Amino acid sequence: MAIPDQADAAERAPSPAVDRALTVLERLVAADEELTLTALAKATRIPLATCASIAYTLERRGYATRRVVGRSHFWRPTLRLYGLASQLVRKVDLSSVAQPEMRALADELSMPVHIGVLDGASVVYVAKAATAGFIQFDTYPGKVSPFNLTALGRAIAAYLPEEELEALLPRLVVGRGPGAGDSGPEAFRKLLKEVRSRGYAVEDEEEQAEVACVAAPFFDAEGLVAGSVGVTGFARDLRGRRRKQAAAGVLRVAAEVSRRLGCPPAALPQTKAVS
The missing domain is CATH 3.30.450.40 (GAF domain)
Structure with missing residues (x-):
């Protein structure tokens, strides 16, 4: 999945914060393996602190989860999105x-x-x-x-x-x-x-x-x-x-x-x- 340039996307988006959150979520879904916060920030071109805040919020809402190995946290999406999609398809x-x-x-x-x-x-x-x-x-x-x-x-x-x-x-x-x-x-x-x-x-x-x-x-x-x-x-x-x-x-x-x-x-x- 192609990730747009964040500076351009944020400038065009009515809500840059929402735009960044969706970009992080889309990157997690598109990834073939778990991503560290550093890799996620680099892939989305979002500042590390902002990317971390988004990832922890997604975890709190049930859309992402992490696996801790030493000092590294590896992130991946959950099936919460699938549940939402299934509800929409039925409607x-x-x-x-x-x-x-x-x-x-x-x-x-x-x-x-x-x-x-x-x-x-x-x-x-x-x-x-x-x-x-x-x-x-x-x-x-x-x-x-x-x-x-x-x-x-x-x-x-x-x-x-x-x-x-x-x-x-x-x-x-x-x-x-x-x-x-x-x-x-x-x-x-x-x-x-x-x-x-x-x-x-x-x-x-x-x-x-x-x-x-x-x-x-x-x-x-x-x-x-x-x-x-x-x-x-x-x-x-x-x-x-x-x-x-x-x-x-x-x-x-x-x-x-x-x-x-x-x-x-x-x-x-x-x-x-x-x-």
Whole structure:
């Protein structure tokens, strides 16, 4: 984890004291081993006396602990932070985490916008921003679809750890739409490579005729893929310029969801700009 120059950070921070405390805590978490106060002060560029005061305060509040060896004190973080994070994760409601942005995108494209999460080998739709009009797509919170036949599922699968993806490959489903192609593991891996290259996934009349979808993944506080944001429309309306517009939109909303889930910007995959 990169530690900013303390002089610059303190100058910019509304509260230099809080900024320094968080810098110490972040360094303790990022360290691969216990740190002495001298090493901690040097790594954070914080004066030794100030660094010691912060470390003892963190210890008193339960966020750090130390091991004493002779005259040396070796510091490390505790799991108190994990407890806080767990509470926050339980309170995060993906069905409402980005509703204003989903609604704005649905209005912009005149197409419904969804959030999906992976459940086994299926994608579950957990949120929807619908559009007004007579025609309504059969996509609703609670709907379940094969992960490999939806852009939502492909966007997630492209960023899964290898062992998790490997477990899903025997469960690939053959599409019934006119655009369905090779459903084998090798072809699917090639498709996921394309998803990672452009940053978003596309499904075009593969699950069913006349329907297409574009989706982008979002990530949690640990930088792990947590779900995806997608747009569904008639295939004829999700081609060319309109597809690029939809792709830019889902990438924008997905980035906002990632931010709200606490994903560090540096952990987001680097993608090409949609042009």
